[in-house]
Amino acid sequence: MDYDYYNKHYLKAREDGAIVDAWSDGPFAGRSTEGYIQFGQGGYQLRLVVDGVQTEENPPIFEEHGIPIYKYVDGEIKRRTAEEVQADIDRIPPPPPSPMEQLRADVDFISIMANIEL
Amino acid sequence: MKEYLGKEGFRQLVKLVRDALAKKADKAELAVQSNPNLLDNWYFGNPVNQRGQTEYASTATAYSIDRWTVTRAKASIGDSGIVLTSTSTNGSFSHPLSDGVRAAIKGQTVTLSVLLDIGLFSQTYQIPKSGNFDAPNPEIGVSKWYIDMFSVDNQDHVYFRIINTLAEDAPITVIAAKLELGDHQTLAHQDADGNWVLNDPPPDYGMELLKCQRYQFVIETSNNAYAIAGVGAGNNTERAVITIQIPVKMRANPSVSYSGKWALTAGFRVNDDIPVTRIEAVSVGNSNNVLDIFAYAEKDSITYCDFYALRASNDPTARIIFDANL
Numbered sequence: 001m002d003y004d005y006y007n008k009h010y011l012k013a014r015e016d017g018a019i020v021d022a023w024s025d026g027p028f029a030g031r032s033t034e035g036y037i038q039f040g041q042g043g044y045q046l047r048l049v050v051d052g053v054q055t056e057e058n059p060p061i062f063e064e065h066g067i068p069i070y071k072y073v074d075g076e077i078k079r080r081t082a083e084e085v086q087a088d089i090d091r092i093p094p095p096p097p098s099p100m101e102q103l104r105a106d107v108d109f110i111s112i113m114a115n116i117e118l
Numbered sequence: 119m120k121e122y123l124g125k126e127g128f129r130q131l132v133k134l135v136r137d138a139l140a141k142k143a144d145k146a147e148l149a150v151q152s153n154p155n156l157l158d159n160w161y162f163g164n165p166v167n168q169r170g171q172t173e174y175a176s177t178a179t180a181y182s183i184d185r186w187t188v189t190r191a192k193a194s195i196g197d198s199g200i201v202l203t204s205t206s207t208n209g210s211f212s213h214p215l216s217d218g219v220r221a222a223i224k225g226q227t228v229t230l231s232v233l234l235d236i237g238l239f240s241q242t243y244q245i246p247k248s249g250n251f252d253a254p255n256p257e258i259g260v261s262k263w264y265i266d267m268f269s270v271d272n273q274d275h276v277y278f279r280i281i282n283t284l285a286e287d288a289p290i291t292v293i294a295a296k297l298e299l300g301d302h303q304t305l306a307h308q309d310a311d312g313n314w315v316l317n318d319p320p321p322d323y324g325m326e327l328l329k330c331q332r333y334q335f336v337i338e339t340s341n342n343a344y345a346i347a348g349v350g351a352g353n354n355t356e357r358a359v360i361t362i363q364i365p366v367k368m369r370a371n372p373s374v375s376y377s378g379k380w381a382l383t384a385g386f387r388v389n390d391d392i393p394v395t396r397i398e399a400v401s402v403g404n405s406n407n408v409l410d411i412f413a414y415a416e417k418d419s420i421t422y423c424d425f426y427a428l429r430a431s432n433d434p435t436a437r438i439i440f441d442a443n444l
Contacts, residue, residue: 005179005270027373027441029180043275044214044443045370057442058371058399066354095355095422 007044010036011072018068018080018088022046022061039072050077065089152317153298155305156219156228157278158185158329161294161320162199166327168336169439175205179212181443184330187212191282198235199293202263204282212279213295214444216369220276223299224248230265231303232258232280235291238314239265240303248272255281261288267297275444332369337362337438339378339430346429347380347438352420353412358382359400360428362409368442374399374411378436382413382426391431392419397438409440 007026011019012035025031026044040049045057050070063069067088071080097105111118159166166184174182175192182193183200191209194201202211215223225247231240239258245251250273255266262284269276278297282288294316296305306314339345350360374397381391392415400410413428420426430436 005275023373026179027375027439027443029176029178045373045441056371058373060371066357092354096418098421098423 005043006041008038009040009042009046011039011077012036013072014068016084017071017073018084019061019070019072019077020068022048037072039075039077048077050079065092152304153300155318156215156223156297156299157213157295158216158333159183159326160296161316161326162195162292163294163320164323165195165200166323166330167195168327168330168334168338170336170338170437177206181334181441182211184327184334185213185443187214196291199291201289201291202280202282203289204263204284208281208283210279210281211292212277212281215276215278215297216444219297220273223276223297224273226299227301228267229296229298229300229303230267230278231296231298231305232265233293233295233306233314233316234258235293238303238306240305241265242301243267258290261290263288263290265295328366331364331366333441333443335364335368335372335440337440339434339436341434342430343432343434344429345436346427348411349425349427350410350413352422352424352426354422355420356417357412357414358420358426358428360411360413360426362411362438362440364407364409364440367407368409368440369444370442372399372409372440372442374438374440376436376438379431379433380413380428380436380438381431382415382420382428384421384424384426391429392416392426393431394428399440411438 007024009022009024010033011022013019023031024044024046047057048055048059048070061069063085067085069080070077168184169181173192173194174180174188176188177190179187179189182188183195189210189212190204190206191211192203192205193211200211223245225245227242227244229240229242231238239256241254241256243253250269252268253266255264257264261282263280263282265280267276267278278295280292294305296303298304304317306316309315337347348360348362350358353359376397380394380397382394383390383392394413394415396414398412400412
């Protein structure tokens with residue numbers, strides 16, 4: 001009897017190979033695979049094989065800044081180097097001022113223009 | 119007595135007594151100790167059903183009621199149990215065993231049993247100590263339905279299964295199922311009128327729900343169109359990290375899927391809703407009490423470090439599914 005056990009695993013990579021999405025069609029049956037590569041098959045939940053070692057189920061693929069941890073190169077998944085990750089972090093634009101910060105800046109500007117000591 | 123009968127004679131006497139006890143257990147002529155059921159969500163008279171559908175049908179393997187999958191079959195929730203219908207050859211209703219149960223049964227004698235509306239069926243099987251197996255599968259009385267167990271990947275994955283080998287639309291109603299250590303079934307017995315009754319009362323629903331929520335946790339709005347799922351803060355200008363309280367630590371990092379309309383709100387006024395475009399797991403592992411998710415919105419619509427609540431956006435059907443199923 002056939003078992004229907006194996007699920008297909010997909011990933012999406014940027015032009016530089018950084019993996020920006022990965023999923024198993026177990027929990028996501030029927031999801032569109034457009035733009036995705038089927039890189040393997042296995043259990044119901046996603047696992048990656050990174051440098052020959054299998055990860056936990058549904059492993060993190062981003063670090064705390066939202067930067068990809070892995071890359072897909074020549075059909076293999078590898079960990080991105082610290083330099084590659086830092087380069088992405090350095091490209092994150094600073095956040096815009098919050099409304100309170102903007103308000104404070106406006107008050108400071110007005111006080112200077114009006115020569116008022118706050 | 120051992121000296122009188124000799125070792126072989128004593129062994130045969132013990133076997134006779136055990137066989138007699140097993141038969142009497144079926145008819146409740148003796149009080150029989152019920153063995154623990156190694157399956158989760160085994161009582162289908164009131165099953166845990168977090169996904170909330172009344173019927174599940176799939177050609178590929180898909181989860182239905184908690185902990186059970188359907189493959190080329192349909193499972194409908196009936197008044198007294200699950201009504202199974204095979205929609206193609208080898209339609210099945212399966213239960214992947216937990217890691218702890220797989221380890222406990224390796225090399226052991228187990229008994230599989232199902233209580234249908236037409237009677238009880240069981241089989242005893244010796245699980246091999248290693249290697250894959252596909253237990254012999256006795257017919258359970260109706261139109262090529264069988265119960266069996268099988269494994270893949272050298273017993274890394276083991277399944278209890280109710281399967282129909284033909285593409286026959288011959289529904290069966292399953293009231294309960296049991297997998298237990300030992301060489302006889304303790305799922306049910308016949309009363310004086312010949313009716314099958316469960317040896318144990320139906321399980322506590324709350325406890326079964328908690329067990330199932332290690333594998334799957336569903337946030338539903340329960341018809342509250344603005345129900346709040348969790349709170350958090352802006353992580354950048356298009357995303358907030360939202361913390362979700364969970365009742366029990368999940369088996370593994372869950373995958374996250376959602377349906378319906380969700381929004382981020384800082385002011386709790388309807389007009390403040392920022393539509394959510396995507397929800398993803400924050401894959402930093404799961405703790406005992408909380409899970410974190412990313413809720414995305416349109417670019418520059420989120421204020422970095424501001425507090426937000428994730429809530430249903432006037433959608434009483436909105437839900438989020440955390441899936442850590444096997």
